[in-house]
Amino acid sequence: MQSMPYYQQQQGYQPQVSYPAQPQGPTVLNNPPILGHPSGLPPMQHPGIPDHSQQVMVVGAQQAPKRKQVKNACTNCQKACKKCDDARPCPRCIKYGIADTCVNSVRKERKKGIKRGPYKRRQKTGDEKTRKNAAVVNAPDQTGQPAQYAPMRAPALPFAYPSNLNQYNPHYDPYGQYSSYHKEQMMPQPYVVNPVYPPIGYPVIVPSAENNNQQGHQQQQQQQGHQQPQYQHSNYMMHQASPQQTHRPLMINQHNEHVMHQSPAGSPQIYYQQAQSHQHQHSQPSSQRNSPHLSEAVKSEPVPSASTSTNTTSSPDSGN
DNA sequence: AACTTCGGACAGTAAACAGC
């Protein structure tokens, strides 16, 4: 039996925006709809993100709404292949108490220089001629390949990506030079999670709740019944030099066993970066499994997704 | 029951192409 798509169900994701049948190009970028949380949380308002949640495009009323994807899932949701959110920490990470590792994943650069055959022109009234030509040109042969332009693709590019685009480069700065390539596509300014991203030296002094923008965000969440005593650490963790360099969360545990000391509200807190957090996941004692819902994000390094979708979800564990 | 894993459909979009 085919279940109803989640976005058509009563209590599921209720899209607030309907999308036109034809893509509108970059307007999607210009006006990213901020959707409410599927979990029922209200949309989190980040500074710099205009609230478009009230915008409704009345187009294609009878069409089923398309599934809406976030532009950049966090590493945890990405690994788990689960729905993420524009907010950081995302609802899922909050739910599982891994908010401090909720950082944007890094997108790899798109391949360039791939040659293509001529396009088939889509049918338009009065465009018969073009379409016919395209049909002839691209008429597939027995093998299904276009007849005239057999090599549809150029061979694999002989060059490697520059190291500054290499997602596996440990010195890679996802929000620096790379983002300049993708401009707002790569990391649109409204989606930059932490606009105040100080060059960190250690120890890290985390400002008190009163003078931190994100604290308002967190307080908002706490008002919703999400008790996240370790929330202040989210700042700390998100200030890592590189998302590639995983650090075991120092404190998250359902039972607060490893929760770091909290200073009284209003006083700065000092956190010490782990010297070299190469506690490999396999050396992690089985106690890790005491928090099963932590394991998903914690046990695996935030390895960026592999090159193809077939590999994106293979966890490091399964790979070994 | 809650959580994890994962195949694959779907969505978004950058880049090549086509036409003016």
Add this chain to the structure above:
DNA sequence: CTGTTTACTGTCCGAAGTTG
């Protein structure tokens, strides 16, 4: 130059498997 088309890449649904 601008619009169209397509391929690439990421997101995440949903089913199956795993764990406690």
